[in-house]
Amino acid sequence: VEEFCAQARLANPSILEVRPYSPGKPLSAIRQEFGLEEIIQLSCNENAAGPSPLAMKAMDAALRDVHRYPDDEAPLKAALALKHGMPSDNFVLGHGATDILEIIVRTFVCPDDEIVVAQPAFPWFHILGQLSGARNVMVPLREHRHDLEAMAKRCGEKTKLILIANPNNPTGTFLPRAEVEAFVRALPSHVVVVLDEAYIEYASPHQAFDPKIETQASVIVVRTFSKMSGLAGLRIGYGITQRKVIDLMEKARQPFNTTAIAHAAALASLQDHDHIEKSRRLVADGKAFLYREFDRLGLDYVNTEANFIFVDFHRDAMAIFDSLMQRGILIRPVMESCARITIGSEPQNAALIRGLESVL
Numbered sequence: 001v002e003e004f005c006a007q008a009r010l011a012n013p014s015i016l017e018v019r020p021y022s023p024g025k026p027l028s029a030i031r032q033e034f035g036l037e038e039i040i041q042l043s044c045n046e047n048a049a050g051p052s053p054l055a056m057k058a059m060d061a062a063l064r065d066v067h068r069y070p071d072d073e074a075p076l077k078a079a080l081a082l083k084h085g086m087p088s089d090n091f092v093l094g095h096g097a098t099d100i101l102e103i104i105v106r107t108f109v110c111p112d113d114e115i116v117v118a119q120p121a122f123p124w125f126h127i128l129g130q131l132s133g134a135r136n137v138m139v140p141l142r143e144h145r146h147d148l149e150a151m152a153k154r155c156g157e158k159t160k161l162i163l164i165a166n167p168n169n170p171t172g173t174f175l176p177r178a179e180v181e182a183f184v185r186a187l188p189s190h191v192v193v194v195l196d197e198a199y200i201e202y203a204s205p206h207q208a209f210d211p212k213i214e215t216q217a218s219v220i221v222v223r224t225f226s227k228m229s230g231l232a233g234l235r236i237g238y239g240i241t242q243r244k245v246i247d248l249m250e251k252a253r254q255p256f257n258t259t260a261i262a263h264a265a266a267l268a269s270l271q272d273h274d275h276i277e278k279s280r281r282l283v284a285d286g287k288a289f290l291y292r293e294f295d296r297l298g299l300d301y302v303n304t305e306a307n308f309i310f311v312d313f314h315r316d317a318m319a320i321f322d323s324l325m326q327r328g329i330l331i332r333p334v335m336e337s338c339a340r341i342t343i344g345s346e347p348q349n350a351a352l353i354r355g356l357e358s359v360l
């Protein structure tokens, strides 16, 4: 207790409330504890198709220059500018979408501000709010979707930031473009809205918010190469917004916050249409298979527009998680009776169903 009190005096008060983001128990510990050779990780929404072969080749070539700082962001930003039809000044790069989110909070949020966020949401949203010393205003989902009407109502003088993942994590639900646009257009100029589109490629990309539209509120679209591009281990993502917002964010961006290897891989993956198509198909086929099997097992699930499915077991999800873990299958428990399950490869999905059959 004494030691904790001493630490507590030492720490920034806002950090004491934080429960660290946990991606789960380390795989090596699980392997050792249960004597497993293989682990099927369906807990982190990674791409079961692996990385793009073109990206692997580009990384290989980039290795010979790693003695240099990654001072040349230009080619990746230029490629993103081409992809999104906007000047490269409208982009900021980060080591993953999580970095972009942190830059946004550092740039805009002060301790007395409020951050409006859904519940449940991607846990990093909530943690960032706590770290900033601002107040998280939690708005429950309605029928597993963001309740934009309720979020708008909770938006007041003190609101600085609204954080929305679209598609949403953990439920996989998607807000169509018209709904998001109407919501954003009605917001005042003292609000910054973040649309975290980490999973947008699995939904309908043409239904994504258009960052070119002008609104009173500042809108920042956040994207990542961790999901559809299969580069989660490299940590590379980006933000798209108006030039004046980028200029502010650049002040809060760590120098050299992304690596040259990640730039090379991201650039190549943008060109690898075969890999994107393969990844999309894997998830579409896996989704159809899992829906069928969940129906057969009488499991309740939410229709998803992402690479994971939110399942309600109507019983202790932690117990199901534990039993599957002993069989080498990892899912992500969320709340008491629910879990988020990543859509894996064909054999992984089949193993999941066999596991669920015996556990249930």
Ligand SMILES: Cc1ncc(COP(=O)(O)O)c(C=O)c1O
Pocket (backbone or CB within 6 Å): 044, 045, 095, 096, 097, 098, 099, 122, 165, 168, 169, 196, 198, 223, 224, 225, 226, 232, 235, 236, 237
């Ligand atoms: C909504 C959402 N945003 C961002 C991320 C993380 O993205 P990155 O790997 O680019 O940091 C995740 C990952 O699970 C996520 O679910």
